[in-house]
Amino acid sequence: MWFSIVMAALFAATINKQAYSTLLARPARQTGVFACALCLALLWQIKAGILEHLNIHILGLTAVTLIMGWRLACLSGLMASLLLISFTKMSFEQLPEFLTLSVFIPIYISYGLYLLCYKFLPRHFFVYIFVCAFLCAGAVGATKILISGGYYYLSGLYDLTTLKENYIFYAVIMWFPEAMLNGMSITLLITYRPHWVKTFYDQEYLNK
Template identity: 40%
Template structure:
């Protein structure tokens, strides 16, 4: 899995317009600041069994703020940092990267694209659907992915995963949704230019 994750990162990095990114200092600070901000959030883990730790993601805000490509790259940097700090093991890096970063942020950005394409473009739709609801669905998606992997690889049986991991998921849905929903709201109101997926002409003007 680690090789697959590295290949994805290389392909994504290849598609980034680096000259344009390097020319914008605000994007530098925003990108690396977002990566650093995820580190303490991911350090706040809770879990009974090894490998079944739960923590808030914040990936929906990152996807909406930076876009899919840069969001994926910066969240990968965050994972490297918390692994270096000893909060995750290097032996689990490939799984954490693919199932905890790449697929969830891709899922979250895809949900945004679907809301942008098929729902009425309004500020409240952006905040409550692309932000609030999206975040809850993303953490559910990530938790189910990891649960399925643990059972499939026989690291834990289904009952153990259900009792020690999935049973806690309902308690995380609302906080994750609120965390991202409030972050998106504050950014849209006070720093809309920081949100790569938000434009006033789409969601606010003449609504």
């Protein structure tokens, strides 16, 4: 029950009249939201895990957050989750937990790290790629596993030894592929389609 409340609160915080008005007025932006949702849904199907709930997969949410902004990234994540419910074995009852732990919290962390980078680091093309996209994505992927592992332990679903050996251990392994996929995606976009990336400002990152 409390997962539903947290999920609703996290998504409610993203609702903004200006953001959604702009979305409705710009078909290209709508296409971006749908495209990101589809890519996420397909990406999340590539997963591995031995025990129930302890699935490992690449999130891809740092790249989506940088491309769409945190508000629309949450919308894309919600749509991707609904696609999983419609076309996979994922049930509607699993939605609050999945959205909270695997979608909204990683997006909030991704955007928070981006803001810290924007404020405290030089606004340079390579800083954006290697820190905002590459390093932050890896940190978000590892943090998601640690947070989920902490929840499963505190809820009594698994003991600490089982979590260490079958889940938390993979935070180290998944760091690099998460960082690589997000970093490569952002690199390609800001090289060939920089106007598609909402958080990338040409006048600040290229005029250096």
